[in-house]
Amino acid sequence: MARQPMLKLSEVLAELDMSRAAFYRMRARGYGPRLLKLPNGQLRVRRSDLDAWLSQCEEAAA
Numbered sequence: 894m895a896r897q898p899m900l901k902l903s904e905v906l907a908e909l910d911m912s913r914a915a916f917y918r919m920r921a922r923g924y925g926p927r928l929l930k931l932p933n934g935q936l937r938v939r940r941s942d943l944d945a946w947l948s949q950c951e952e953a954a955a
Contacts, residue, residue, distance in 0.1 A: 897939045897940060897941055898939070898940040899929070899937040899938065899939055899940070900937060900938045900939075900940060900943065901935070901936075901937065902916075902928075902935075902936045902937075902938070905926070905938050905943060908943070925946065926938050926942045926943045926945075926946035926947075927939070927942040927946075
């Protein structure tokens, strides 16, 4: 099984063109891609989770 690419939170924020504060406000409202917390406390997002979440956003906007 191939390992999926994982993005740093800063990479996700750059791709979404969103500030960290706006991202956390969105997460507090229950939206956003699934986050993974690594043992060292850093956050990561699987590329596939971000793509799936973006697809759902497109469907909701249509």
